[in-house]
Amino acid sequence: xxxxxxxxxxxxxxxxxxxxxxxxxxxxxxxxxxxxxxxxxxxxxxxxxxxxxxxxxxxxxxxxxxxxxxxxxxxxxxxxxxxxxxxxxxxxxxxxxxxxxxxxxxxxxxxxxxxxxxxxxxxxxxxxxxxxxxxxxxxxxxxxxxxxxxxxxxxxxxxxxxxxxxxxxxxxxxxxxxxxxxxxxxxxxxxxxxxxxxxxxxxxxxxxxxxxxxxxxxxxxxxxxxxxxxxxxxxxxxxxxxxxxxxxxxxxxxxxxxxxxxxxxxxxxxxxx
Amino acid sequence: xxxxxxxxxxxxxxxxxxxxxxxxxxxxxxxxxxxxxxxxxxxxxxxxxxxxxxxxxxxxxxxxxxxxxxxxxxxxxxxxxxxxxxxxxxxxxxxxxxxxxxxxxxxxxxxxxxxxxxxxxxxxxxxxxxxxxxxxxxxxxxxxxxxxxxxxxxxxxxxxxxxxxxxxxxxxxxxxxxxxxxxxxxxxxxxxxxxxxxxxxxxxxx
Numbered sequence: 123x124x125x126x127x128x129x130x131x132x133x134x135x136x137x138x139x140x141x142x143x144x145x146x147x148x149x150x151x152x153x154x155x156x157x158x159x160x161x162x163x164x165x166x167x168x169x170x171x172x173x174x175x176x177x178x179x180x181x182x183x184x185x186x187x188x189x190x191x192x193x194x195x196x197x198x199x200x201x202x203x204x205x206x207x208x209x210x211x212x213x214x215x216x217x218x219x220x221x222x223x224x225x226x227x228x229x230x231x232x233x234x235x236x237x238x239x240x241x242x243x244x245x246x247x248x249x250x251x252x253x254x255x256x257x258x259x260x261x262x263x264x265x266x267x268x269x270x271x272x273x274x275x276x277x278x279x280x281x282x283x284x285x286x287x288x289x290x291x292x293x294x295x296x297x298x299x300x301x302x303x304x305x306x307x308x309x310x311x312x313x314x315x316x317x318x319x320x321x322x323x324x325x326x327x328x329x330x331x332x333x334x335x336x337x338x339x340x341x342x343x344x345x346x347x348x349x350x351x352x353x354x355x356x357x358x359x360x361x362x363x364x365x366x367x368x369x370x371x372x373x374x375x376x377x378x379x380x381x382x383x384x385x386x387x388x389x390x391x392x393x394x395x
Numbered sequence: 396x397x398x399x400x401x402x403x404x405x406x407x408x409x410x411x412x413x414x415x416x417x418x419x420x421x422x423x424x425x426x427x428x429x430x431x432x433x434x435x436x437x438x439x440x441x442x443x444x445x446x447x448x449x450x451x452x453x454x455x456x457x458x459x460x461x462x463x464x465x466x467x468x469x470x471x472x473x474x475x476x477x478x479x480x481x482x483x484x485x486x487x488x489x490x491x492x493x494x495x496x497x498x499x500x501x502x503x504x505x506x507x508x509x510x511x512x513x514x515x516x517x518x519x520x521x522x523x524x525x526x527x528x529x530x531x532x533x534x535x536x537x538x539x540x541x542x543x544x545x546x547x548x549x550x551x552x553x554x555x556x557x558x559x560x561x562x563x564x565x566x567x568x569x570x571x572x573x574x575x576x577x578x579x580x581x582x583x584x585x586x587x588x589x590x591x592x593x594x595x596x597x598x599x600x601x
Contacts, residue, residue, distance in 0.1 A: 285469050291456045292448070293483050293535065303482070307473045390473045390515045 172358040181362035189341040194366060197343035200256065201328055204263025205320055211264070212271035212316070217301055220279055229272070237269040241327040245334060254335045259328065259343075266327040267320035274316030278309025311387045318379050325371055344370075396459060396538040396571055398424040398447060405442055405451060416442045422590070426538075429565055429572045431582035434592030440575040443592075444541045447573065458487055461537035465544040467524045470516040476527050477503060477512030480534045487535040499534060506530045506560060522546075522553030526560065533564065539571040547576065558585060 154174055160166060161173035172180075184190035219229040241262040252258040282305055290300045306313075332345025342350075344366055351359030400422040407414045416439040424430050432440050442451075449456040456462070463469070470479045480499040484490055490498070503509045506526040516524055525545050532540055542561075546554045562585060565572050576582050582589045 283468070285464055285466050286471065288450055288456070288462065288464075289469055289471075291450070292458065292462055293486055294456070294458050295486060299486065304471070307471070310473070387473075390517065 169355075170357060172361060176358045177361040177365065180356070180358035181365060184347070184359065184362060190344075190347055190362075190366070192341055193343050193347045194370065196341070197328060197332070197345070198370070200259055200343070201263055201321070201324055204260050204324060204328075205267050205317065207260070208264045208267035208320060208324075209271055209313075209317060212268055212275055213306075213313075215268075215272050216275040216279060219276060220301065220305065229276070233269055233273055233276075236265065237273060239265075241266045241324075242330050242334075245331060249335075259331055259335065262327050262331045263324040266324035267317075270319040270323060271313065271316040274312045274319070275309055278312030279305050281312070282308045311383075311391065314379065314383055314387065318375060321374055321379070322371075325367075325374070329367060397426050398422070398460075398539060398571065398573070400447060403443070403446055405439075405446055417446060424571060424573060426571055427569050428588060429562075429574065429586040430588045430590060431574045431576060431586035432590045432592060433576060433579060433582045436577055438592045440592055441543050444543050444573065444575055448541050458535045459537055460539040460541060461532035461535065462541045462543065463525070463528050463532060463545045465547060467521045467548065468516070469528050470524055470531070472516050475513050475515055476508065476519065476523075479516075479527065480531050483531050484534050499530075502530045502534045503527075505533060505564065520553070522549050522557055525549070525557060529561070529564070533568070537570075539573070540565075542572065542574045544576055546581070547578070554581075561585070 157171075158174055161168065161171055165171075181190075215229050215232075219226040244265060245262070248258045248261055252261055286304050286308065287300065290304050295303065328343070329345040329348075332343040333349040336342065336346060336349075344363060348360060348363035348367070351357070351363060400420060403417045403420040403422070404415070405417040407416060420443065422443075432443065434440055444462065445451050446454070448454070448460055448462045450462070470476065471482075474482060477496070477499050480502055481492070481495040484495040484498050485492065488495075500509060500512060503512060506529055508523060508526055508530065511519060511523065511527075516527070519527065528545070529540075546557045549557060558581065561572070564570070572586075574582070574585060579589075
């Protein structure tokens with residue numbers, strides 16, 4: 123009986139979600155249509171505004187014959203590496219700030235300084251310190267990702283209800299067990315939304331940095347792909363690159379993170395499921 | 396396990412005001428007794444339980460004396476009911492996962508929740524959650540239960556079921572129970588001895 127009840131509660135929002143999705147899909151189709159019309163009627167010079175078909179063709183061509191697939195792989199690999207490193211670092215710093223007042227002070231000072239500082243403002247310094255290789259890009263991603271992760275996780279730790287901590291003490295859990303079993307698990311939803319914000323921030327920083335740095339690695343990333351198209355006045359290529367950035371960003375932010383949330387906190391937190 | 400409290404003093408400070416909640420309180424509860432503590436709300440009943448349990452500053456709670464709170468949300472929401480209990484067993488006895496699971500199943504049977512091992516707390520009713528919390532205390536083999544109005548937010552039917560269950564377990568296991576309530580009927584139904592808290596000074600009448 124209980125199971126059916128939870129099922130019933132879930133059914134209504136899902137129907138609404140589907141309706142919302144259809145509306146949004148229609149808008150996407152409408153905008154695509156408008157784009158096609160603007161192109162066909164030449165509201166703007168075709169040189170500046172290529173048609174959707176042309177963009178898709180260029181996109182396919184770049185994927186199959188060009189370096190775009192490699193460049194997407196490069197950008198994704200480096201952003202995932204950076205976010206994993208930032209997550210590990212953020213967890214360590216948040217736990218350290220729980221451990222002692224002195225460390226908490228340090229973490230607070232660092233977050234206040236680091237959080238409002240856009241990675242691009244650090245770019246020249248990073249180039250002087252680390253050159254223009256993978257390491258610099260990683261530093262930029264970690265800087266963009268670390269602060270939102272750290273700040274969210276710390277907010278989660280603050281919100282741990284006293285009753286769970288009391289139960290933990292009553293079970294005679296060690297401080298490490300209390301941190302891992304109670305604080306970390308309670309704060310997991312906060313951590314995940316921190317990583318979500320971290321992804322959005324570092325994705326923007328990554329594309330920007332790739333343009334400034336030029337071809338890092340063998341053939342550079344997506345940012346470099348877009349930048350290169352301008353040099354050749356290849357507007358379909360430019361649009362193709364922008365499309366890739368939108369699609370990848372959407373896939374990571376919406377599909378991947380929703381999936382992770384469903385698989386973890388969705389099970390015990392019906393509001394997130 | 397006997398509980399002996401002598402000259403307990405607890406003060407809270409708020410905005411420069413010092414409020415003395417327990418004022419030199421003496422309390423003796425013999426092993427195996429079921430004592431209810433009755434009194435108007437805000438008279439320090441919860442503080443007394445927290446004092447006994449070692450939850451106040453300077454205290455150290457132990458598994459021997461387990462607190463069951465009024466709040467339904469005391470099971471960890473990220474673990475299933477069974478896992479909540481198995482985790483407590485693993486941490487308290489160092490048993491293997493499989494052994495802990497087996498023991499958790501038998502404790503759940505004792506409180507009548509054997510069919511709900513894999514349910515998350517949010518899928519359970521208030522009464523079930525409180526029975527789950529009780530099961531966790533049994534699982535770590537506590538000798539003393541401190542119960543802070545654990546059934547006061549339940550509907551009458553589940554409250555009565557929970558009371559009967561508690562009495563049965565108390566007798567079978569020979570536990571010591573200190574039960575806080577504001578309901579004289581509940582206190583009379585459950586306990587050998589009723590302590591009445593008159594006012595904020597923590598004066599006790601038997």
